[in-house]
Amino acid sequence: MSTPVLLWLRQDLRLADQAALAAAVREGPVIPVYVLDDQAPRQWKMGGASRWWLHHSLANLDASLREKGSRLILRQGDSVEQLVAIAEEVGAGRVHALHHYEPWWRNAEKAVAKRLDLCLHDGGLLLPPGVVRTGGGSSYRIYTPFARAVMEQMPPATPVRAPSRIDAPSDWPKSDSLADWGLLPVKPDWAVAFSSDWTPGEAGARTNVAAFLDEAADYDVARNLPSQEGTSRLSPHLHFGEVSPAYVWHRIVGTGDDATTFLKELIWRDYAHTQIWAMPTYGSENARPAFDAMPWRDLREAGEDFKAWQSGRTGYPIVDAGMRQLWATGWMHNRVRMIAASFLIKHLLIDWRHGARWFWDTLVDASYANNSVNWQWVAGSGVDANIFSRIMAPLTQSEKFDAAGYIRTWVPELAHLDDEHIHDPDAHGIRPPDYPAKRIGHREGRERALAAWGHGKP
Incomplete structure (x- = not known):
């Protein structure tokens, strides 16, 4: 039997349209490997919600591999050392993997390439960063011209089917037990409701794609209506590469x-990865150094406001509904994400990085690229961003986008209120005693934010 090759899996947990797998299968016996590496990303190791998803995605991937005559090898520790150790154990010299653009994965790829024959393939994005360039040869910084340039190169290559069989080595290296990794929360099991909302894995991803096909044409309008749930809900499947x-x-x-409109959201994902490729510390x-002078409130002063935001107790129903949905399901409607993020940054005057870290830990689709670029877009500090002085009015947004049903679902204290009053019960004098008063008034918060913005001169 020929020498086995390693397939290094990360955020590409699928068998179909997987260029690294296809290349490995052509060479001979394949050893698929996933390394749980919390050392390389350091402060950006996966949060709790992502770990829940990862557990189920890996279990499903292993089952799919076994149907093809293979299996998944699990290791924990430094990716480079684990891959080298497995290669020495089985006599492999070559590793196939998809490119990843998070700074820690780029560093790991360089380190692996120094010790093994690493073959990297494209396939995580529509187009790799750097392929689309301006007329002057530089990378695009602004999304709109970037999107136009990507559209000119679409459609992407036709997806490749999963291999019918994956040859196995004569001897398998040792593997960890997935259950021993402790990825699932236990005491308490805060993810108890996740399974009713999500089906991680390649089969679940394709089911979600099929379910969205009939809705894609209405996405332009429906994506802004939280009560209708008109989004694709594909973000975690895309993030984990299912x-x-x-x-x-x-x-x-x-x-x-x-x-x-939906296709441009896929392009936005490429745009976000292009930004972290160009600026790894995003x-x-x-991204705009002038924002370093912004006088954010210190959490020693704003700690209670931050906790109220995290727990969905701000007194703004649309914000609270979103934050409670996030905690219960590991996900939040896209329109509400913008409203909740804007409220933290501008009404509460709390540094966007605190919010981004909370989302990183609680989102099942916590992508370093999307999360970082989206938060900086809202803050105004991003390369291509909303203007800081453009402050979202959460109460107006709630009514404009018909969020009454959404609020009733996630803020049961207000479920008895009619559509006219549920967006702002305080203003109508009918706030229930078990629902909190506003942490700050809209006008007061807006004026404080504008004063800070003028003081910081970003």
């Missing part, structure tokens, strides 16, 4: 409907 963006693109376009540093 489905390729090329597969999603072709399925959506294949409906024949105009789904341009998750911890302002």
